[in-house]
Amino acid sequence: MSSDGLLQDGKNGKDGRKNVVIIGGGAAGMSCAATLAQHPDKFKVTILERMSVVGGQATSIPLDENKHGASWMNDGVQGGSPAFKHTINFFEKYGHKQQDVKLQVSFGQGKESFWTNVFPSQLVDQFSGDIKKFGKVLQIIKYTMPVLGLVPIRIMLRMFFFNKEFGEKMVFPLIALFLGTGNQTANVSCAILERLFDDPNMKLWNYDPETLLPNLPLMVTFPRLESFYADWAADLKSKGVTIRTNTDVVSILNRNPKTGIVLQTAPFDPEDKKGDGDGLGLQNKNTPATTETYDELVMCVLADDAKKLLGKTATWKERFVLGGAKFFDDITITHSDADYFQKNYETRFSPDLCAAPKSPQQAEKIAFAKNESPGPDGEAGGFRPMYYTHSYKEDMHKIEMAFDCTNYQHQFRQAPREPPAPHKSPVPYENHVFQSIFLDRTNSHLWTIDQIDEAKIIERKWWHQLGHRWQHYVRVVPNMMFINRPGRQTHTTFAGSWTLVNMHEMACVSGIAAAYRLGAEYVVFDGFAEDLLRKYLLISHGVRYKGGKKEV
Numbered sequence: 001m002s003s004d005g006l007l008q009d010g011k012n013g014k015d016g017r018k019n020v021v022i023i024g025g026g027a028a029g030m031s032c033a034a035t036l037a038q039h040p041d042k043f044k045v046t047i048l049e050r051m052s053v054v055g056g057q058a059t060s061i062p063l064d065e066n067k068h069g070a071s072w073m074n075d076g077v078q079g080g081s082p083a084f085k086h087t088i089n090f091f092e093k094y095g096h097k098q099q100d101v102k103l104q105v106s107f108g109q110g111k112e113s114f115w116t117n118v119f120p121s122q123l124v125d126q127f128s129g130d131i132k133k134f135g136k137v138l139q140i141i142k143y144t145m146p147v148l149g150l151v152p153i154r155i156m157l158r159m160f161f162f163n164k165e166f167g168e169k170m171v172f173p174l175i176a177l178f179l180g181t182g183n184q185t186a187n188v189s190c191a192i193l194e195r196l197f198d199d200p201n202m203k204l205w206n207y208d209p210e211t212l213l214p215n216l217p218l219m220v221t222f223p224r225l226e227s228f229y230a231d232w233a234a235d236l237k238s239k240g241v242t243i244r245t246n247t248d249v250v251s252i253l254n255r256n257p258k259t260g261i262v263l264q265t266a267p268f269d270p271e272d273k274k275g276d277g278d279g280l281g282l283q284n285k286n287t288p289a290t291t292e293t294y295d296e297l298v299m300c301v302l303a304d305d306a307k308k309l310l311g312k313t314a315t316w317k318e319r320f321v322l323g324g325a326k327f328f329d330d331i332t333i334t335h336s337d338a339d340y341f342q343k344n345y346e347t348r349f350s351p352d353l354c355a356a357p358k359s360p361q362q363a364e365k366i367a368f369a370k371n372e373s374p375g376p377d378g379e380a381g382g383f384r385p386m387y388y389t390h391s392y393k394e395d396m397h398k399i400e401m402a403f404d405c406t407n408y409q410h411q412f413r414q415a416p417r418e419p420p421a422p423h424k425s426p427v428p429y430e431n432h433v434f435q436s437i438f439l440d441r442t443n444s445h446l447w448t449i450d451q452i453d454e455a456k457i458i459e460r461k462w463w464h465q466l467g468h469r470w471q472h473y474v475r476v477v478p479n480m481m482f483i484n485r486p487g488r489q490t491h492t493t494f495a496g497s498w499t500l501v502n503m504h505e506m507a508c509v510s511g512i513a514a515a516y517r518l519g520a521e522y523v524v525f526d527g528f529a530e531d532l533l534r535k536y537l538l539i540s541h542g543v544r545y546k547g548g549k550k551e552v
Contacts, residue, residue: 017044020518021261021292023249023309024300025049026056027504028495030232031086031511032298035520037239042519046242046294048249050268053226054233058504060226061334061459068336069427070411072224075334075435075459077504078409079221081204084505085529086512088220094231096223099410102216102375103205106346106385107173111353113391114346115170117213118383119369120355120362123169124211130166131212138207141194149191152470154397156190168396170212173389176399178204183398183439184328184467191473192501201532215365216375221410222504246270250289252297255313255490261297264289297492298514302327302464303476306494315490318483324475325498326467329441333449334405337456338430344390344448345402349383392446400439400448406432433458466498481542486517493517499540509536517541522548 020036022029025047036043047054057076065071079101080087088098108114108123115123124131137160141148148156153175157167167186175193176185197207205217222228233243248268255261266289299306303325310318341347349369357363367373371382386408389399406412406427438447466472477500486493495510497503513536516522522545524530534545 015044017042018518019044019260019293019295020046020298021263021294021296022047022298022300024056024496025051025054025233025243025245026300026496027058027087027507028497028511028514029056029298029300030054030229030236031090031508032300032495032515033236033241033243033511034090034232035512035515035522036518037236037241038523039520040240045236045240046244047236048247048265049243049245050248051270052245053229054243054245055225055229056507057463058222058225058229060224063433063458067431068412068433069406069431070409070433072226072411073334073405073409073433074222074225075332075461076463077222077225078403078405079219080504082218082220083201083203083528084220084503085526085532086508087222087505089525089529090232090508091223091228094228094235096228096231098220098222101219101221101386101408101410101413102377102379103219103387104216104383104385104407105177105213105387107177107389108169109344109346109390113169114353116346116353116383116385117211117215117217118385119349119365120211120357121353122355125355127163127166127170128210130162131170132209133160133162134171134212135207135209138194138197141190142198145191145194149189149194150470150474151190152187153190153193154186156193165396168391172397173391173399174213177387177389177401183443184326184469185399186397187467187469187471189468189470189473192468195501200528201535216379221408224411249309251311252309252313253291255297255310255492257489257491259293261294261491262291263294263297264291266290295491296486296518297490298495298511298518299492300495300511300514302466302496303494303498304464313490315483317479318490318492321476321479321483322494324471324479326469326472327464328439328467330437330439330463330465331441331449332459332461332463333436333438333452333457334459334461335434335436335452335457336431337434337453338432340436340448340452341388341402341404341432341434343451344400345385345388347385347388347404394446398439398443398446401437403435403437404432405435466502468501477539480540484514484517484541486514500536505532506536509533510540513537513541516545517543524548524550 033045036045059076060072061075104118115121172185208214246268248266250264250266253262267287303322307322368375368381369383374381384407388402391399438449484493493514495514497507499510500506537543537545
């Protein structure tokens with residue numbers, strides 16, 4: 001190991017290359033493989049993926065185009081920020097293009113709980129003082145990060161005497177929706193809150209002192225992820241990367257400099273519903289496990305899965321760090337039950353929800369929401385929310401989240417004007433595709449899932465999601481550098497969005513960082529993206545970035 005923490009060019013394989021196995025073919029695993037594949041003379045790369053396709057949670061499903069206006073939709077990862085430079089760079093490399101969208105949200109239900117970033121609401125007026133103070137507190141958190149950054153949001157709100165309802169109706173739903181923190185939002189550390197609004201590499205929007213969330217911020221929706229990952233996989237295979245889908249890693253038997261990485265694999269059928277419930281699948285009993293040996297291991301699976309796989313080979317540090325990541329089981333229902341959606345969310349502009357304008361700018365926002373005038377940059381007028389939340393009256397810290405995918409994803413969207421776009425008719429609201437997300441199986445007694453018409457359900461899918469609790473930023477994030485050990489002792493590196501924050505972009509960066517630690521070069525294509533990698537390497541690997549290769 002060199003002084004800067006990078007693996008040297010020691011040749012271990014029979015053909016003189018390091019034999020690297022990557023467990024997991026999601027964004028982290030694919031990014032790691034793509035970076036290593038730039039050096040076919042140095043690395044022999046194998047991806048082992050349990051499912052039948054790569055992509056992890058970045059999946060797509062087919063739709064009835066005649067009914068819903070599109071033949072497909074992304075059902076896991078849907079979009080993100082224009083600051084997701086690595087993600088976008090990978091898209092464009094394979095001819096896939098993200099699309100810009102002006103984000104509209106609808107939080108809460110009823111005039112006492114509703115607010116939006118589209119037009120002024122009574123709730124925003126009520127908490128105008130708290131909103132202004134919130135900006136000042138964000139600055140205090142920024143400059144006291146090592147201390148206040150670790151404090152849970154719920155404690156911070158009490159420390160600075162924020163109105164209780166401001167936290168429950170505005171702060172918690174906002175963070176839960178955009179960071180995927182769900183019902184653990186109250187326990188999220190203030191560091192993540194501040195980064196969401198202030199860090200150039202992580203923020204999704206700018207803080208607005210008048211409305212908290214800015215009016216119609218620019219976001220992007222992702223291309224058809226199923227097709228993108230298929231193209232990505234085909235290119236990596238052409239560069240010599242072995243991608244074995246439907247392959248389960250049953251156990252890791254050994255990890256040391258003498259034996260290398262010794263693991264066992266077996267065929268896996270993702271359609272087999274008889275799994276043992278441990279999240280790792282069930283080995284095909286008719287096929288014996290195959291023992292395989294590698295030089296280096298990159299674990300691009302969730303922390304609890306990684307800990308379980310490592311088993312007795314796990315060091316005490318790995319057990320401590322990986323055991324600190326807490327995951328929750330959520331279910332997403334993709335459906336077209338417009339009646340359910342209108343019953344549980346504010347989907348239309350109503351004068352009862354609107355506050356009186358206090359400035360010409362607010363009057364313009366109201367006119368836009370009423371579809372009486374276009375918005376910024378010629379955005380078609382009308383209140384068309386894409387993101388929704390509502391809180392449970394029984395426990396205001398817990399929420400349900402939802403998307404109107406027809407309003408959000410670009411393959412559905414068109415300006416709701418008359419006459420309609422000549423190439424496509426508007427999709428009737430009763431045929432919109434929605435996603436309702438029910439969080440944390442242990443709270444299922446609160447869910448409204450039974451209100452959804454079974455006949456209108458398109459898909460059910462369970463997810464094992466990270467809870468960004470404050471403990472995660474005390475126990476997991478700062479200690480990742482002590483378990484990322486390529487070329488030393490365990491010959492193991494960890495990657496995945498769980499290592500920092502649950503974003504597709506962070507998964508990509510973590511995979512690139514793992515490859516960099518193994519000795520691959522980073523190709524510099526954008527200074528902003530390079531800065532994010534620099535920060536990630538310092539936080540999660542404890543090494544300083546030494547510069548990359550300029551893109552030709």
